Amino acid sequence: MSRNPPMEATMHHKAPLLKRLPVISHFNKSVGLQRGMLVAGLVLTATFLLTAIFAPLLAPYGYAQLSDSDGSFPTQQPPGGKHLLGTTVGGYDVLSRVIWGSQTAILVIVVAVVLSIFAGVILGLVSGYLGGWLDRVLVVVADAIYAFPSLLVAIVMAIVISGGESSLFGGVLAAAISITVVFIPQYFRVIRAETIRLKAEPFVESAKVVGASSVRIMGRHIYRNATRTLPLIFTLNASEAILTLAGLGFLGFGIEPSSAAEWGFDLNKALADTTSGIWWTGVFPGLAIVWTVLGLTLVGESINDLNDPRLRGRKRAGNKGGPDSAAAAQAAISADVRSS
């Protein structure tokens, strides 16, 4: 997690607003394969977002619709005809459920990531700035949660929140909070580490001399500086949130099919179909998950690489095996070891 070098910061002030926007500036910096990966990620993510927004227009049927004016939907019908991607055992239209599923996914991601940033940032700031026994306790607890399989943490939380029951809003909220608990330690660690570093900076000291309160120093001076790496973690966590949601759904902790469409839950139901060669009920929701996670991961990875001048490809690198490349590679690896 490197910070932008100072040169880049000064350059930013001169460039017009449009070019300074996060993704656009990254695009301009990118070249070759890196640009390809970023563009691919952006396209995949954009399709996902658009599908979620326009789900009511795109989906031929409702997510819980079992019949239309012509009568009940057939069950386990192969793709084609009225049901482009076939129907499930229960008689749901697969295409409609895949499309509606994107809405559930985005709802859960947004709630989960917002909640975990909120909690993680506050805990990280307080823990890092105040230190002492509170800091020690929080670090030990965060480490314990972090070391534990995240899916199991999410399962325990799902039991706590909903007792495993699943209504529409309750299901989404339960899934989101379960995922939040998994992520808080990550935000906590990053923010805490940054806070401890910033605490020693002269500007914090001068704020103290002026008489600013701890809350003000944390909230204004440190907060602004410590949260610069968050957009990156956000993209990476969004993809992990989808995987966790799908995992919960696959274990039956999802949202009932009548209250919302959820890809993991559909895969759970599709598992029994595979043995008899019925592939369409599982393959399409699965592809939707891969599509979304792939898109978000590509964007996150690209931004990560582009933020780090040592990992960024250069427009005219010239000699490949030049004296620089060894040093650059060495720097890149130490950056990577630190972040892994």
Place this chain on the structure above:
Amino acid sequence: MTTLIEAPPSDADGLLPTKKKKSGGGLGQYILIRFLLIFPTIFILVTMVFFLMRITGDPITAAMGGRLPPDQLQQRIHDAGYDRPLPVQYFEYLGQLVTGNFGTTLSDNRQVTEMLATYGAATLELTVNALIVALLVGIPFGMIAAHRRDHAPDAVLRVFAILCYATPVFFAGLLLKLTFAVWLGWLPVAGRAKTSSELALTGLQAPTGIYWLDALRSGNMAALGDVMAHAVLPAVALGLLTAGIFLRLVRTNLIGTLGRDYIEAGRSRGVSEFRLVTKHAYKPALIPIITVMGLQIAVMLGGAVLTEKTFEWKGLGFQLANYLTARDFVAVQGIVVLLAVIVAITNFIVDIVAALIDPRVRY
């Protein structure tokens, strides 16, 4: 499922007062401190799991609610002691754990410890198989990607690594099942063995529960083949999840070591590129893998739950999914606590191995 970019694992270092003064300490002291750190980790997880699971109510209502008349339900809750104050129950639970008593499952009335012993071996087998697949795929491909950096093979392998991460393990399993079991018919669809071999293996004297080991010991080659065939698809599904991470790790680390002076010196002496990659640069690049492997154990255990459910692999994860459906939270709690212990101990072992290999870790 952790993010591809993980926060540094050693964040807490230097925080605990005991560790501040150990700059002059040797390996023994390091091992001792790491060992002692296992206990708070387990204790915190056990405590959290206990209180979280009890916030929502007692396990008996969760499991039987609605199926028993209220007065009978009340009676059973009272008999099991779930109507006493929480702290009393908590300390009793801790006491039971120390003596190795995890309680009795509610749905099928078994000793949790016995259940853990029966199914733990299956999960161990799956995880080890998957780890082998991950290493077999991740390390050679990572070496190729590093060697052909920024060329076509590198690009393809990097996309492959991201795909490995982006595909949920149960979807990978479903695709593998469809392709190799249903359409091609090469491998069995689910389970750990055919009923006949299963009977032969569980009937052995003192079975380990690890089927291939049991088959080898009894010299039952037919059963061994059967067990191997069943093991392939689950191991690949779970192994690929981690293979992508190993691939990336080997790649970045190799690129780093390949830029070192001693590699340049080797090249100038005429050592072949292949030998440079496989012999000279390879070993130093392996150290971070061992550290990450520890973190991956947690990921793999989470993935194992999903893999076992996909392939009806009767291990801890499969049972966990069943107990979750049955709302048997005593059993769930037992499995979760056992996994916490396993994770804590693995992390300890990994720390020690890393310290043995690389003295700088000990500081």
